[in-house]
Amino acid sequence: MQCLLLQTEKGQYHCHDCGICRVGGKENYFHCAKCGSCYAVALRDNHQCVEDSMRQNCPICYEYLFDSLKGTRVLNCGHTMHMDCFAEMVDHNKYTCPICSKTALDMTVHWGMLDQEIEATIMPPVYRYKVWVLCNDCNKVSEVDFHVIGHKCSHCNSYNTRSTSRPADLSGSSSPSTTDSS
Numbered sequence: 037m038q039c040l041l042l043q044t045e046k047g048q049y050h051c052h053d054c055g056i057c058r059v060g061g062k063e064n065y066f067h068c069a070k071c072g073s074c075y076a077v078a079l080r081d082n083h084q085c086v087e088d089s090m091r092q093n094c095p096i097c098y099e100y101l102f103d104s105l106k107g108t109r110v111l112n113c114g115h116t117m118h119m120d121c122f123a124e125m126v127d128h129n130k131y132t133c134p135i136c137s138k139t140a141l142d143m144t145v146h147w148g149m150l151d152q153e154i155e156a157t158i159m160p161p162v163y164r165y166k167v168w169v170l171c172n173d174c175n176k177v178s179e180v181d182f183h184v185i186g187h188k189c190s191h192c193n194s195y196n197t198r199s200t201s202r203p204a205d206l207s208g209s210s211s212p213s214t215t216d217s218s
Contacts (some may be wrong), residue, residue: 056103073102075110084114095134096121113138132196137172139196147188150195154185169197177203 047061051074058065058074065074068083073090075083089110090102094117101108107119115135117125125134131141159182167182171189177200178190186195 054102059105071114079110083110084112086114086116089114089116092116094118094121096125111138111140113140132172137196139173139194143194143196147193147195150186151188154183154188157183157185159183168200168202170200172196172198 047064048057048059049062049065050057051065051067053067053069054072054074064077066077066080067074068079068085070085070087071083071090072088090108092101093099094101094104095115096117099106099118101116101118104118108116109119109122110116111122111133113133113136115133117134122140126141131139131143133140163182163184165182166179167187168177168179169187169189170177171192171194173194173196174189174192176189176191178197179202180187180190180197187197187199188195189197
């Protein structure tokens with residue numbers, strides 16, 4: 037079925053897979069079958085697919101993304117939101133996906149600044165101990181030195197971490213095994 041809007045001054049085109057007309061010129065977009073939507077050609081083979089990622093609401097403004105007229109952004113994790121919602125989120129110093137908490141921007145420079153600040157801030161002896169953290173970016177658990185400024189993942193070097201409990205050892209216990217000597 038073709039759409040009845042045959043005007044082309046805005047670059048309208050009909051996507052058969054989406055089942056709707058889109059604006060912006062067919063040559064500038066491709067349909068990702070797994071994501072279930074059309075994306076800018078710059079994202080072809082360059083995005084993390086999340087099944088039907090556009091067939092949900094923007095996690096910021098809650099407008100349905102699939103038929104929205106606003107531009108969208110696909111985050112590194114594959115989740116999608118409006119471009120203007122993403123910009124507002126960054127303006128409010130929020131740099132992680134509101135759905136999965138993975139880092140949404142390249143934070144290499146910021147992580148380097150945190151490394152320098154941590155190196156320059158010596159912790160008093162009472163605070164020199166290890167803590168367990170879960171990395172929101174690589175989903176791995178690390179035992180790291182406690183620091184009031186932040187905890188760096190020992191696997192991917194991200195500071196996008198959160199405190200967690202000690203992982204279960206091979207016996208399934210989360211505490212050190214003790215031997216009863218009685």
